[in-house]
Amino acid sequence: MDYWVWIIIGIVVILLIIIVGLYNGLVGLRNQVKNAWAQIDVQLKRRFDLIPNLMETVKGYMKHERETMEAVTNARNLAQQASGAGAGERGKAEGLLGAALGRLLAVAENYPDLKANQNFLALQEELTSTENKISFSRQYYNDSVLRFNNKIQMVPSNIVAGMFNFQLGEFFEVEVPVEREAPKVSFT
């Protein structure tokens, strides 16, 4: 009789250890996703901060590019409004901002004076790098989300995920409807 009690206790203990291990693994991945999301946030904020500086520098040179410049400002405002939203909503707004910025920088190629401006060159490097950092942090975030979601849906961790109600992570896709469009260049 005693014999059986010990076996049952043993099985329960082993099960508990497995559950704890799986649970901790899930929490670790969830924290990784959260951390990766915070990384994206930092870079997006950095881009917000760089834009007013860029506008100030560019203003004197690009008097005939009002439309392009306004598009950037508007996209920035929209993206800032969406900054509290979820990954899907935010991706759309940030995608628009990225596209508008890209167009502005492409147009800037036509202004040799501007391209000789040290301040502009420094800003251009910062913006290029921030753009890269956004896409790399997005890459890492999406990889983390995929790994987390796999764990939530795959046996055996899906059982633990169900018990403790882990929610699937949302991918961060930057939707850019007009990105591939060639930049409009006006010589008026």
Add this chain to the structure above:
Amino acid sequence: MWEQIRANRTKSIILVTVMAVMLLAIGYFLGFYIFENGIAGLFIALVIWFVMTLIAFYSGDSILLSLSKAKKIGPNDYPRLYNVVEEMKIASGLEKMPDVYIIDDKALNAFATGRDPNKASVAITTGLLERLNRDELQGVIGHEISHIKNRDVLLMAITAVMLGTIVILAWYVSRLLIFGSMGRSRSSSRGGGGGQAQMIILIVGIVFMILAPILAQLIYYAISRKREYLADASSALYTRYPEGLASALEKISGSTVELKTANKATAPMYIINPFRKKGMSLSNATSTHPPVMERIRILRAMAGGASFAEYDQAFRQVHPGGKGVISPATQYTAGVVGLREASAEEKQPEKPTRERMNRTREVEDVMLRLNKYRIVQCACGTKWKIPPDFPDPDVLCTKCGGRVKVR
């Protein structure tokens, strides 16, 4: 990322264990011949190894950085470099930004150091920084960051120290055995049969002392090469752009300026072997790095994506019939990993046209012929320019691996 580190670790641990056993065996012999007590020697070997490891562990990176005269830089000194390091730090998911160092040297090289991912540094020569465009720099830094992320630096430091200890001890013990045995064999010859058994042990000992350092070195090289492939694969994965690293390696391998401050023990830390011979990629078993041409070919063969599985497939394509370089368990990545396009900077038509390149080559050939160079062609189509005082009858073609007759 953990799966990959773990699976690679098992193989590395086996190799490191073999080295450790060799070290202990040498210690045992040492004790046996000096104190007639193997355990004492074992103890001495362990103490030497332990002390050296401690030094390497706690001050290895600062020693390496000061030996190579590296200067620490901040975000405003070299904004592009600092930004690229930060980009790769983000892409790899490293938690802490590594310190960035610069080495004032015309040679083209870079290395990473630091015992754990939270206390790491990346160093690059000014020569390399000037020559690379943004995509190439990203590839190189991605390679270095992955050495940090995969904890290669610690592994290579531990193995380098073990190798050093084995070489030093084996050198002393073999001298002791050869010169010491003469005196002893005379005194112990009275023992009769015992002398003969001792003689056999002595010979085995000497052979082992000669072989051990060589074996240890080969193991060390094998570990190092494996980590290089993994770092290349990781760089492609982080940047999603294998061409960047490939073209950087091409530029680096084209340079023949030797890094003044490199030394043999630190060679595996660099992106490319700092002791490579001019124009030749060193052959396999005795190099810390795989041949550059091969690394470039593998990276360029990654047409379909940037995942580890893709790198492995490209590796097999370059080595027909060979085993892959990254074990299947480690190929777990996020499904299909797409490649990205070159950055805007890269797209500008900087490269000379094929026509112009050919013309330049022709002129170069004429100049070389005037200087009594011989120009021979390999079966694979590669032309080799042989200086007039070249001693050997044939030369190794680094492109196809065959031999080309010079005369």
